[in-house]
Amino acid sequence: MEQPTQIFEWIAQGRVKHGSEFRALELAGIHPKTSQWHRFIEQMLLWCGVIALGASLIFFLAYNWQSMGRFAKFALAEVAVLGAMLACWKLGLESTAGKASLFIASLFTGGLLALVGQTYQTGADTYELFRAWAIASLVWVLLARLSALHLFWLGLVNLSVLLYFQTFGGFFGLLFSSSSQLWTLFILNAVALIAWELLRWRGVLHLQERWSARVLATAVGVLVTMLMLDAIFSHDDGYLLLANLSNVLATATYAVWAWLTMWVYRRKVKDLFVLAGWVLSLIITTNAFLTRLVVNHMESVGFLMVSLMIIGSSALGGMWLKKVMKEMQA
DSSP states (O other), rough: OOOHHHHHHHHHHOSSSSSSSHHHHHHHTTOOHHHHHHHHHHHHHHHHHHHHHHHHHHHHHHHHHTTSSSSHHHHHHHHHHHHHHHHHHHHHHTSSHHHHHHHHHHHHHHHHHHHHHHHHOOOOOOHHHHHHHHHHHHHHHHTTOOHHHHHHHHHHHHHHHHHHHHHHHTTTSSOTTHHHHHHHHHHHHHHHHHHHHHHHTTGGGGGHHHHHHHHHHHHHHHHHHHHHHHHHHSOOOOOOOOSSSSHHHHHHHHHHHHHHHIIIIISOOOOOOHHHHHHHHHHHHHHHEEEEEEEEHHHHHHHHHHHHHHHHHHHHHHHHHHHHHHHHOO
């Protein structure tokens, strides 16, 4: 089958018979078939229903908070969790609907934990709610074998860590600087991404779809870019980038991440989306460093140089990505 870009070129050149363009796109696999539309609509309605059901419990309890007794609220939340589990048992874990039922059960569990905290006013910190939610949902996450639920669980862990640092600032603010949460989140998500890609490489079926790995790779890229920007702007003078151990570590980590990302996603996995994010990160950090060096010393001329650098690096990045795309299509 010819590449999609070549089909479009043939249509533009008039090499496809007039009136047969739709058929050509369908044969090339570009235009979705009726069965593919049906599956898309089914999946969209299913997951919209999951989100709506998960939110409905919270909104119902909030709206009827004054009119419902304590035990009625707990009964409703517990019956909701039990109903989701029974639906999973009835539908089976091999079906998408059964996996979605476990997702709903995880959402209802969070509502139940929030209800406990709100009813009894335990005085627990907010991060403890999300930590307990992640722990309580872990078994269902493993049973469901659903990449979306894995990402949801990882999001709970990230949120718990973030709220912990906002509450305590490290170990009561004594040992870590403000960048410690960036380091913690980066390490957490980088380990998760490595494990994800290794399991996918080992043939784990539910991790084969690329969208979930791309979400995780994007999170890792954003965090390591923020670490590098923090190192660049941590001093008034850009020449002091390597002035302390923290900046040296951030720079070395960014360099290792950049090399590994380029090697893995160009040579092994071949994912153009991740490489595009990699190029964007390089453009941002390179131009941020140049801005730090030039603007303070050259004023208006420095702004002109930075502008030209941004234009040039963006153009080079686009040309390189186009070259890589052709290599992947060959």
